[in-house]
Amino acid sequence: MNGTIILFYILSVIVIVFAAISVFTQKIFRAAICLLTSLVGIAGIYLLWDMDFIAALQIIIYVGGIVVLIIFSIFLTHRASEKLPEQTLIRRIRSFIIALIGFVFTSWVLLSSQLLSVNTTPSSTPLSIKEIGLQILTFDKYGYLLPFEAVSFLLLAVLVGGITIAIKHKNKN
Amino acid sequence: MEQLPISHILVVSSALFFIGVYGFLARRNLITILMSIELILNSANINFIAFNKYLYPDKLDGVFFTMFIITIAAAEVSLGLAIIINLYRRFNTIDIEDTKTMKY
Numbered sequence: 001m002n003g004t005i006i007l008f009y010i011l012s013v014i015v016i017v018f019a020a021i022s023v024f025t026q027k028i029f030r031a032a033i034c035l036l037t038s039l040v041g042i043a044g045i046y047l048l049w050d051m052d053f054i055a056a057l058q059i060i061i062y063v064g065g066i067v068v069l070i071i072f073s074i075f076l077t078h079r080a081s082e083k084l085p086e087q088t089l090i091r092r093i094r095s096f097i098i099a100l101i102g103f104v105f106t107s108w109v110l111l112s113s114q115l116l117s118v119n120t121t122p123s124s125t126p127l128s129i130k131e132i133g134l135q136i137l138t139f140d141k142y143g144y145l146l147p148f149e150a151v152s153f154l155l156l157a158v159l160v161g162g163i164t165i166a167i168k169h170k171n172k173n
Numbered sequence: 174m175e176q177l178p179i180s181h182i183l184v185v186s187s188a189l190f191f192i193g194v195y196g197f198l199a200r201r202n203l204i205t206i207l208m209s210i211e212l213i214l215n216s217a218n219i220n221f222i223a224f225n226k227y228l229y230p231d232k233l234d235g236v237f238f239t240m241f242i243i244t245i246a247a248a249e250v251s252l253g254l255a256i257i258i259n260l261y262r263r264f265n266t267i268d269i270e271d272t273k274t275m276k277y
Binding site: 004005008012015016019020022023028031032035038039042045046049051053054057058061062065066069070073074076077084085087091092094095096098099100102103106107110111113127131132135136142144147151154155158161162165166 | 176177180182183184185187188189190191192193194195196198199200201202204205207208209211212215218219222223226232233234236237239240241243244245246247248250251252254255256257258259261267268
């Protein structure tokens, strides 16, 4: 047991507990804040594995962008201290049973799998940002130029679509 | 030096996935449903990074997939929130049971 492994377990407990609070709580603003903490914990896990670039992306886009957007739209559509209406018991029990069955089955498969118990050693070299930049913009073998362009078209379409949806139509009469 | 077994990482990410699935099925508010989708996408990201680090440490494909997933999640959330706010403006509610104009 070295420090990294203990730190991973601590971080994963934080991530799972805050995600669970975010799903189970009845106050929507608290749910957003717990989601934010859970996402920061996931960024910590990435940092632990020497994935600095992905951790920075996670912090910038998820924490700085998506959660802030969600909090803004919560304030546009709810009062801050308002509680969500209680769900029906049958609905909660049904969803809980579905999620529990899925989780038990998946972890049973994962923990009993022979394939995953091979002695793999993780790399210790940190992620090189120069390598990422070179590989994402080449079009030879293992280059990612086409998905990069497709994603940039997607972002353009989302920009136009967001404006089109959110625009206010004036009443003609 | 002993290493963290990869199956423990996968169990953590599947726990995150099924927490998201519970939220997706049990909630009725559209914003909380979007938050559950974020949890599900994040668990997929953890899996990609873990497999990249453990199985193919000299390649970068898992990193690229994670980057594309993050980009598409950002796009999805911004469009989804635009639709939700438009819905709120028109129906004055964002409960999925109450917004049934286009249901049939």
